[in-house]
Amino acid sequence: MNALKDPAKSIIIAGGGIGGLACALALANRGYPSRVLEQAPEFKEVGAGIQLGPNSWRALRELGAEGAVKSLAVFPKALVMNDAITAEEVVSIPLGGFEQRFGAPYALIHRADFLNALLETCKKSPLISLIHSQQVKSFADDGKTVRIETAWAAHFDTPALIGADGLWSTIRGQLIGDGAPRVAGHITYRAVLPAAEVPEHLRRWDMVLWSGPKCHLVHYPLRGGELYNLVAVFHSNRYEEGWNSYGDPAELKERFQDTCADVKTMLGKIAEWRMWVLCDREPIKQWSKGRVTLLGDAAHPMLQYLAQGAGMAMEDSLMIAKCLDEADSVEAAFQAYPAKRYIRTGRLQLSARLYGEFYHAEGLRRELRNAYCRKLGYEGLAWIYDGWDGS
């Protein structure tokens, strides 16, 4: 759509997280200039790891950021699930064949490294303006221009607004108005540990998940094996809001009291945890109105259990840019884009909830889960990694 290629009328992306930066790259690759407005004083991610399945890696490749990320990523040998009570291995899925099977590898990366790689790639494009310290408060779409008001009484005019402002999206609040996200009743503690502190037999080049009753622990290497990412999850209704803060190691000890020695050893290594109250939303079919749309967590927040939130934000970005190329108006492009995405993202939102129960199963359910995983291997997840182009 040539009207959007005029740099004086560039698209505005609200939010400079993974989704916002990916969107700026996807647009620039098709010749669309954009301005990314980020509320924070710098473009920054939390200190924890992130997993990139083959579909996410393919999106990264299409965004033109694969090279920047490759040298910083770890390519694990296997996805391993262990029983957190008995310590037995339930299943180990070798990842060596993923490149051949899915056309891309499975990767693990520090979030700060990942965001920086996207940021550096954005900085190389003359079509992308990165503007920090601008919190979007509201917008008004008059059918030709969207006027955006920010917290510091500044305003920006744009022919198209993309809300990439995350789980607590202000743009979604005004566009959809469906209230606060749903509190899942699951709590996540995250920490990063120097490899030297990890017992040698647990220093594996794998993504390891220990599945326990109403809890699980994940660990994997980052930064060439210098660091290990730890994610501990348990059920709790104690927290009502989706904020994050420092976690309580005593609570973690209590929640994992029935688990095996290896799990307790890993948990015991961390003195300071960051805590997240996990939230998601019911899937919706349409998240665009007029010249305004959403992407990533603003559009379809999901629980982390299939490690796909960032992947979906990257896929959304590519689809938005493609729809802009194919439609003859912003409105038509923004109507077409969710229609090509909602089945896949909605399936992930709902499947992630099921996987939360699946990882935390007890009794007979736990035995069924273990048998299912042994039989299916990665085929249960192939629909995610195969991707979907909306056709």
Ligand SMILES: Cc1cc2nc3c(=O)[nH]c(=O)nc-3n(C[C@H](O)[C@H](O)[C@H](O)COP(=O)(O)OP(=O)(O)OC[C@H]3O[C@@H](n4cnc5c(N)ncnc54)[C@H](O)[C@@H]3O)c2cc1C
């Ligand atoms: C514990 C945990 C583990 C996860 N693991 C994985 C994983 O392994 N793999 C995976 O793919 N996904 C994972 N995810 C999900 C993934 O982190 C998110 O889906 C992804 O970060 C969403 O990106 P986003 O850009 O949509 O939103 P965000 O990352 O939330 O970015 C939103 C940005 O917008 C800014 N912003 C907010 N409001 C405004 C405003 N009003 N004006 C301007 N700027 C604003 C924020 O400061 C932020 O920079 C995990 C999530 C959690 C909680």
